Amino acid sequence: MSEVTIKRRGERVKISGEMTIYHSAQLKAELANHFARCNKLELDLSEISEFDSAGFQVLALFHREAIAQKKQFTLAKCSAPVRAALSAFQVDWLDDNAGAVLSVTMK
Amino acid sequence: MDLKSKGYVDTDSVLPDFLAESNELLAGMEQSLLLLETEPTNQDAIGSVFRAAHTIKGNAGVFGFNEVVAFTHVVENVLSDVRDGKAPVDAEIIALLLSCRDHIAEKLDGIAKQKKPPSAEHLETDRELIGKLQSHLAEPADVVPSASAQAQADAVSAEAASNSLLTVNSAERVASQNWHISLRMGRDVLRNGMDPLSILHYLSGTGEIVKLVTLVDAIPSIQEMDAETCYLAFEVELQSHATKEQIESTFKFIRDDSVIHILPPQAKIAEYVSLINERANDKENLGEILVACGALTESELATALRLQQAAQESAVPVAQTTSAGHADLSASPGISPSAPLLGEILRESGVVHADAVDAALKKQTQVRENKQPETQYIRIRADKLDQLINRVGELVIAGAGANLVARRAKDALLQEATSVISRLVEEIREDALSLRMVQIGETFNRFQRVVRDVSRELGKNIAMVVSGAETELDKTVVEKITDPLMHLVRNAIDHGIESAQSRKERGKAEQGTLRLNAYHDSGSIVIEVSDDGGGLSKDKILQKAFERGILTGNQSLTDKEIYNLIFEAGFSTADSVTNLSGRGVGMDVVRRNIESLRGTVDLETELGVGTTVRIRLPLTLAIIDGFLVGVGKNSYVIPLDSVVECVELDESGYEAGAERSYVNLRGLILPCVHLGKHFQIERSGRRRENIVVVNYGGNKAGLVVDELFGEFQTVIKPLGKLFGGLRGISGSTILGSGEVALIVDVPVLIQTAAAAESTAPARRGMATH
Numbered sequence: 121m122s123e124v125t126i127k128r129r130g131e132r133v134k135i136s137g138e139m140t141i142y143h144s145a146q147l148k149a150e151l152a153n154h155f156a157r158c159n160k161l162e163l164d165l166s167e168i169s170e171f172d173s174a175g176f177q178v179l180a181l182f183h184r185e186a187i188a189q190k191k192q193f194t195l196a197k198c199s200a201p202v203r204a205a206l207s208a209f210q211v212d213w214l215d216d217n218a219g220a221v222l223s224v225t226m227k
Numbered sequence: 228m229d230l231k232s233k234g235y236v237d238t239d240s241v242l243p244d245f246l247a248e249s250n251e252l253l254a255g256m257e258q259s260l261l262l263l264e265t266e267p268t269n270q271d272a273i274g275s276v277f278r279a280a281h282t283i284k285g286n287a288g289v290f291g292f293n294e295v296v297a298f299t300h301v302v303e304n305v306l307s308d309v310r311d312g313k314a315p316v317d318a319e320i321i322a323l324l325l326s327c328r329d330h331i332a333e334k335l336d337g338i339a340k341q342k343k344p345p346s347a348e349h350l351e352t353d354r355e356l357i358g359k360l361q362s363h364l365a366e367p368a369d370v371v372p373s374a375s376a377q378a379q380a381d382a383v384s385a386e387a388a389s390n391s392l393l394t395v396n397s398a399e400r401v402a403s404q405n406w407h408i409s410l411r412m413g414r415d416v417l418r419n420g421m422d423p424l425s426i427l428h429y430l431s432g433t434g435e436i437v438k439l440v441t442l443v444d445a446i447p448s449i450q451e452m453d454a455e456t457c458y459l460a461f462e463v464e465l466q467s468h469a470t471k472e473q474i475e476s477t478f479k480f481i482r483d484d485s486v487i488h489i490l491p492p493q494a495k496i497a498e499y500v501s502l503i504n505e506r507a508n509d510k511e512n513l514g515e516i517l518v519a520c521g522a523l524t525e526s527e528l529a530t531a532l533r534l535q536q537a538a539q540e541s542a543v544p545v546a547q548t549t550s551a552g553h554a555d556l557s558a559s560p561g562i563s564p565s566a567p568l569l570g571e572i573l574r575e576s577g578v579v580h581a582d583a584v585d586a587a588l589k590k591q592t593q594v595r596e597n598k599q600p601e602t603q604y605i606r607i608r609a610d611k612l613d614q615l616i617n618r619v620g621e622l623v624i625a626g627a628g629a630n631l632v633a634r635r636a637k638d639a640l641l642q643e644a645t646s647v648i649s650r651l652v653e654e655i656r657e658d659a660l661s662l663r664m665v666q667i668g669e670t671f672n673r674f675q676r677v678v679r680d681v682s683r684e685l686g687k688n689i690a691m692v693v694s695g696a697e698t699e700l701d702k703t704v705v706e707k708i709t710d711p712l713m714h715l716v717r718n719a720i721d722h723g724i725e726s727a728q729s730r731k732e733r734g735k736a737e738q739g740t741l742r743l744n745a746y747h748d749s750g751s752i753v754i755e756v757s758d759d760g761g762g763l764s765k766d767k768i769l770q771k772a773f774e775r776g777i778l779t780g781n782q783s784l785t786d787k788e789i790y791n792l793i794f795e796a797g798f799s800t801a802d803s804v805t806n807l808s809g810r811g812v813g814m815d816v817v818r819r820n821i822e823s824l825r826g827t828v829d830l831e832t833e834l835g836v837g838t839t840v841r842i843r844l845p846l847t848l849a850i851i852d853g854f855l856v857g858v859g860k861n862s863y864v865i866p867l868d869s870v871v872e873c874v875e876l877d878e879s880g881y882e883a884g885a886e887r888s889y890v891n892l893r894g895l896i897l898p899c900v901h902l903g904k905h906f907q908i909e910r911s912g913r914r915r916e917n918i919v920v921v922n923y924g925g926n927k928a929g930l931v932v933d934e935l936f937g938e939f940q941t942v943i944k945p946l947g948k949l950f951g952g953l954r955g956i957s958g959s960t961i962l963g964s965g966e967v968a969l970i971v972d973v974p975v976l977i978q979t980a981a982a983a984e985s986t987a988p989a990r991r992g993m994a995t996h
């Protein structure tokens with residue numbers, strides 16, 4: 121049973137395991153903690169085994185907050201499940217740095 | 228727009244349902260119209276006629292049957308005036324609406340038989356009826372003059388536009404060929420175990436997601452955000468040939484708490500306007516999102532915004548949704564006070580889809596209110612039901628076999644187990660048979676129209692009174708009994724009931740009465756068709772019978788036998804109709820039909836007072852409760868319903884029975900039939916015998932048998948043609964042991980017994996048929 125683990129290496133945060141509804145509260149709390157102290161959020165999602173809409177919402181939250189607070193938001197590496205979900209939601213957060221827009225909805 | 232040709236609706240698979248539902252609606256419409264004839268102010272009846280027309284129009288629209296839509300639309304307009312009290316309910320309009328109903332039925336029949344194109348005659352009726360309908364309209368301008376589909380569409384949309392006050396270009400349609408789906412996930416979707424990701428995946432199974440915009444604006448600040456609440460929303464452009472229902476079904480698990488809007492391809496701009504309006508307080512700029520999706524072009528958006536502004540300026544409550552709070556957003560359409568707006572707005576848009584929405588909304592309402600009886604039924608193919616009954620029949624036989632083995636094995640546990648199974652099998656049998664049971668009222672009601680039409684034609688004033696409409700009988704029996712009943716009803720109106728003039732002369736009420744009655748009686752259903760007409764003249768019947776050579780010599784007949792002569796083949800011919808007071812052609816056909824159902828028919832009449840024809844039918848054709856008896860080495864089954872009691876035939880009784888074929892039962896004379904003698908069975912020596920007292924149609928008789936085995940569930944297997952002439956046997960069945968037992972035909976045996984009794988010196992022979 122793989123839980124979610126969050127490791128911080130400098131500014132980069134590596135999340136491993138399940139990024140799902142079961143751990144989304146914990147995930148959000150820890151990322152919030154980290155986000156408050158950093159100028160940029162660089163996420164390594166290469167070892168995410170499962171990714172659902174709850175996980176996506178947490179990502180979307182920090183993506184939006186990063187833009188709002190002019191912090192850098194980077195998805196460094198993504199595993200296949202993450203890529204599949206992002207493509208299903210048709211969001212374009214990969215390979216872009218600060219100022220990524222969530223399509224036209226951002227004002 | 229012809230949906231059919233675009234393949235949006237898979238008509239083949241649901242067409243039978245559409246036709247069946249429409250026919251039911253038409254039947255209801257007819258009922259209500261006839262009711263209106265007597266109670267012109269009955270609002271329920273008016274409402275039900277209107278709803279029937281409306282639903283048929285809506286459903287026909289979904290299927291692209293523009294012919295039906297166009298015609299029904301005009302009917303609906305008139306009905307709408309009637310409902311609002313703008314047009315009076317009089318005999319003329321009811322007659323017109325009845326013809327319209329028939330005309331719609333004809334159109335549907337044409338669809339069912341795939342007749343194309345409609346005949347010139349049909350089109351002529353079309354024009355004629357529409358012309359008449361228009362003259363009844365309060366505002367004739369609102370009518371579609373031709374049956375052209377486009378004109379129809381325009382008229383409906385014009386109507387919609389004027390209702391919604393979105394008068395500027397509201398009929399203009401967007402160019403997009405894609406479905407547009409606007410999804411606002413319910414807050415609890417994730418907690419309920421639903422993942423929007425899977426729903427999108429599922430949606431892509433119905434078509435291609437051309438463009439999807441994920442909206443995350445609803446996610447609150449980091450502190451407030453609850454990671455287990457769903458904040459997601461989507462605007463989806465879907466390219467699909469699926470039906471709206473198919474697309475909707477994608478969302479069936481979330482639709483209770485999510486807000487879902489599905490706009491069809493080439494939806495009206497007005498629909499997008501209402502969508503934008505609905506989301507106006509949501510911090511979203513939906514208009515731009517729609518453009519980004521490709522749902523709207525820039526210029527379409529501009530038009531939409533103009534419309535929106537116009538609507539707001541005229542202070543129409545279209546935009547006044549209270550969707551500021553998320554609470555409202557999560558309410559399902561149709562329940563919260565603001566929600567019906569959605570239905571209204573969607574309904575007021577494009578004609579065909581509007582009707583689809585309408586039907587969908589109506590269905591939802593029906594499910595919620597659970598008031599409409601239709602929703603409590605499932606349509607099943609009749610052959611599936613037959614198969615089930617057959618299986619149950621086999622199960623009964625197999626169960627009886629198992630029972631027998633268990634009894635022989637003398638294993639208490641096994642016997643107990645099989646007896647439990649037997650009980651369950653019996654219950655299943657009851658349930659299975661009750662599935663086939665339908666109330667006869669529906670059949671009776673069909674005659675209401677016949678009575679009305681025929682009596683008008685003949686200038687008679689006749690009322691039909693129905694009782695026992697809730698009496699149930701097997702569906703196959705109902706189907707087969709309809710024609711003979713129709714015959715009897717027509718006969719009663721035509722020849723039975725006199726004209727108003729002669730009724731008055733005879734001191735009767737001017738209005739004649741035709742009574743249809745049904746009730747259950749010892750395993751049979753009895754259906755009575757009675758009239759208060761002239762009755763039959765005994766002398767004339769006898770005279771006719773001699774003329775026809777049915778009676779020869781000087782047989783003396785009871786009154787009942789005389790009256791029943793009219794069921795004899797060759798008795799009635801065309802010219803006898805005028806000679807006799809009634810009961811004309813084809814009563815022998817009626818009797819044959821009824822006898823083929825193992826039923827009987829007889830007639831009671833009194834000159835000048837009226838006539839009653841009584842049909843007695845078995846409740847079901849498949850399985851009966853039997854009473855198993857043994858004669859010699861053979862087994863016979865007597866239908867349990869007709870068994871009254873069993874008594875032992877003592878020595879003296881036997882002697883008496885042997886000589887005179889009747890016994891003294893507690894002081895009453897009981898005619899008896901020795902089954903052994905009747906069927907010429909060799910009997911193994913002298914044994915103690917029993918009498919099974921049976922009752923049928925008020926007559927009692929005793930059947931003398933050797934052994935009584937008790938109750939036995941009997942699956943009736945028909946006898947082959949070879950045994951068609953066999954008297955006293957109505958069928959066969961297979962016992963658990965695999966042996967065949969014959970089912971005794973009680974009515975015939977009773978007749979035989981009665982005939983034997985009447986051969987006593989006091990009376991002479993009787994005509995057994």
